[in-house]
Amino acid sequence: MSGVTLSNAVKKYGDVQVIHDIDLQIDNGEFCVFVGPSGCGKSTLLRMIAGLEETTSGQIRIGERDVTRVDASERGVAMVFQTYALYPHMSVSENMGFGLRMNGHPKQVIAEKVAEASRILQLDDYLDRKPKALSGGQRQRVAIGRAIVRGPEVFLFDEPLSNLDAELRVDMRVEIARLHKEIGATMIYVTHDQVEAMTLADKIVVLRAGVIEQVGSPMDLYKDPDNKFVAGFIGSPAMNFLNGTVRGGKVVLSSLNNREVTTEVMLPAEGSRVIVGVRPQHLSISAGNGGAVLDLRERLGGVSYDYLIAKTGEKIIVENRTEDTLPESSEVIVGFGDGDAMFFDATTEKRLR
Numbered sequence: 001m002s003g004v005t006l007s008n009a010v011k012k013y014g015d016v017q018v019i020h021d022i023d024l025q026i027d028n029g030e031f032c033v034f035v036g037p038s039g040c041g042k043s044t045l046l047r048m049i050a051g052l053e054e055t056t057s058g059q060i061r062i063g064e065r066d067v068t069r070v071d072a073s074e075r076g077v078a079m080v081f082q083t084y085a086l087y088p089h090m091s092v093s094e095n096m097g098f099g100l101r102m103n104g105h106p107k108q109v110i111a112e113k114v115a116e117a118s119r120i121l122q123l124d125d126y127l128d129r130k131p132k133a134l135s136g137g138q139r140q141r142v143a144i145g146r147a148i149v150r151g152p153e154v155f156l157f158d159e160p161l162s163n164l165d166a167e168l169r170v171d172m173r174v175e176i177a178r179l180h181k182e183i184g185a186t187m188i189y190v191t192h193d194q195v196e197a198m199t200l201a202d203k204i205v206v207l208r209a210g211v212i213e214q215v216g217s218p219m220d221l222y223k224d225p226d227n228k229f230v231a232g233f234i235g236s237p238a239m240n241f242l243n244g245t246v247r248g249g250k251v252v253l254s255s256l257n258n259r260e261v262t263t264e265v266m267l268p269a270e271g272s273r274v275i276v277g278v279r280p281q282h283l284s285i286s287a288g289n290g291g292a293v294l295d296l297r298e299r300l301g302g303v304s305y306d307y308l309i310a311k312t313g314e315k316i317i318v319e320n321r322t323e324d325t326l327p328e329s330s331e332v333i334v335g336f337g338d339g340d341a342m343f344f345d346a347t348t349e350k351r352l353r
């Protein structure tokens with residue numbers, strides 16, 4: 001097994017550069033998730049590692065091998081796609097063994113590897129079925145099984161759960177986590193779903209417009225984002241951002257009746273604009289004239305999401321675990337501990353520390 005190293009990796013389609021000088025180290029056995037909004041280049045980067053897209057410049061290494069110009073079939077990777085791409089006329093076991101059969105492996109070896117993959121993925125009851133007689137989740141398990149059978153150094157997953165319904169996605173997410181634990185191979189996983197990223201990853205790579213915004217463990221990114229983009233992308237519901245102004249060494253929020261926030265971070269000059277970020281679970285509300293109105297309450301059972309609108313027009317989401325009965329349209333006071341606020345430069349959107 002091996003890690004993956006990208007050095008100055010660049011991808012251009014004609015004059016359009018979609019991946020910009022990516023440097024990244026994915027360690028042996030690590031579960032690495034590429035996450036980011038649509039079009040940020042996640043799939044392109046994964047396909048460059050797979051050898052399905054040519055790398056315009058820079059280097060890709062798997063273990064010690066420079067694979068930048070190596071054919072996809074020689075890289076020692078196996079990819080699982082969003083569409084399962086199974087052969088409809090073959091049974092589950094034939095689908096899983098197909099790659100090895102094409103490479104001329106002996107029947108006995110193929111049978112053993114298919115049996116092992118089937119055990120790991122609990123597919124024993126389905127081995128003789130054709131793909132059309134399987135559910136979406138079972139089909140995706142077969143596609144994963146096909147990758148396992150090939151015994152790759154690196155597994156690549158391109159949004160493998162996006163075609164499944166919500167409940168099945170959760171089941172399969174758990175199953176993929178278990179798979180990683182059991183076989184311990186290096187896995188690289190692309191998703192735009194930050195919950196999948198948070199729950200599966202050892203390491204998350206947040207991409208935007210072909211550039212890495214931040215790399216870190218899920219909790220590092222959550223607790224210590226480098227910029228407003230990462231702060232807003234990681235965590236659900238997303239962090240609230242309010243416009244603030246530096247006054248007398250504090251930050252004043254006009255949206256919350258000029259509430260002052262004290263902080264130890266290095267603030268810019270008096271009068272500068274800064275963005276104050278507070279996560280929904282760090283906010284509370286109470287009845288009173290605090291500059292905001294409870295516009296809508298979504299009750300989910302143990303928790304409610306309260307959607308507020310400040311007089312400034314700014315929108316605020318509060319994760320509310322109390323059972324207060326404030327009716328919608330109430331005026332509310334929004335509370336939070338100053339220590340829970342993060343501060344971002346209004347222009348560069350970089351975190352102020």
Ligand SMILES: Nc1ncnc2c1ncn2[C@@H]1O[C@H](COP(=O)(O)OP(=O)(O)OP(=O)(O)O)[C@@H](O)[C@H]1O
Pocket residue numbers: 013016018036037038039040041042043044045192
């Ligand atoms: N063949 C191509 N020619 C030109 N531009 C391309 C080509 N393929 C992809 N792109 C562009 O490269 C960028 C990255 O695409 P990519 O599919 O990697 O994004 P993504 O982050 O995986 O998005 P999504 O989540 O929507 O799949 C996009 O702006 C896309 O339009």
